[in-house]
Amino acid sequence: MADRTNEAFTSGDEWTPVSSKLTTARRLLLGLAYLLVIAGVVALFVIGRVPEFVAWTGLAVALVGFIWLWWLIGRRVRSFGYSERGDDLLVTSGIMFRRLVIVPYGRMQLVDVKAGPIDRWMGLTTVQLHTAAATTDAAIPGLEPQIAADLRDRLARRGEQRSAGL
Numbered sequence: 001m002a003d004r005t006n007e008a009f010t011s012g013d014e015w016t017p018v019s020s021k022l023t024t025a026r027r028l029l030l031g032l033a034y035l036l037v038i039a040g041v042v043a044l045f046v047i048g049r050v051p052e053f054v055a056w057t058g059l060a061v062a063l064v065g066f067i068w069l070w071w072l073i074g075r076r077v078r079s080f081g082y083s084e085r086g087d088d089l090l091v092t093s094g095i096m097f098r099r100l101v102i103v104p105y106g107r108m109q110l111v112d113v114k115a116g117p118i119d120r121w122m123g124l125t126t127v128q129l130h131t132a133a134a135t136t137d138a139a140i141p142g143l144e145p146q147i148a149a150d151l152r153d154r155l156a157r158r159g160e161q162r163s164a165g166l
Contacts (some may be wrong), residue, residue, distance in 0.1 A: 015081040015092070022142030025122045027141045030069055037062050082140050087162070089129070089136040089155065101138040106162030107131045111155045113148050129153055 041062055044055035075095050083090040088104045110130040119125060125148040126141040143151065 013065040013088075014081050017143055018077065018080045018140065018142030019124060020077070021122050021124055021144075022073050022080075025118050025124055025142075026073045026077065027070060028118055028122075030066070030073060034062070036067055037066075077142065080140065080142060084154070091129075091137070091140055103129050103131060103138055104153065104162070105158040107133075108155060111152045111159070113152050115145075127155075129155070 041055065041058045044050050044058055045052075072095075076093075079095050079098075080093050082092070087106075088102050091101045091103065095097050108129055108131055112128040112130065113125050114128060115125040123144060124141070125143050125145050126139055127143060127148050129140075130140045140151070
């Protein structure tokens with residue numbers, strides 16, 4: 001049954017994966033966020049009014065959560081991909097809750113390229129596609145700047161051609 005469900009998320013087209021540097025960037029963000037978690041756990045030990053087993057339990061939960069999220073980031077990044085077809089762009093993502101978005105070139109209103117500070121430091125960008133229907137918006141994170149610029153230009157050109165009826 002699962003194999004038949006997977007057919008809905010595959011096509012005969014060639015999928016382009018995102019950069020593996022996205023894994024590093026996301027794990028770096030995780031590490032920065034976990035600095036706050038570690039500070040909280042250390043505070044439990046320093047306060048002294050909290051039973052010691054509560055502090056150790058907090059530390060264990062934080063460690064298990066960190067390891068699980070570290071692994072999950074790798075899986076999640078590998079789930080991103082896109083495929084350019086003649087009339088539309090396919091964008092897929094997700095592990096447990098898979099998503100496939102098909103954006104017709106003629107429906108695109110805006111192609112946005114963005115990058116946060118860690119993404120810029122790592123040399124990554126995100127291409128965000130906007131359409132009239134909010135549910136068909138799609139994002140392709142983890143693209144190298146030149147690839148993102150080329151994709152942006154191709155999508156904009158194809159969108160103009162399709163909306164002009166060419």
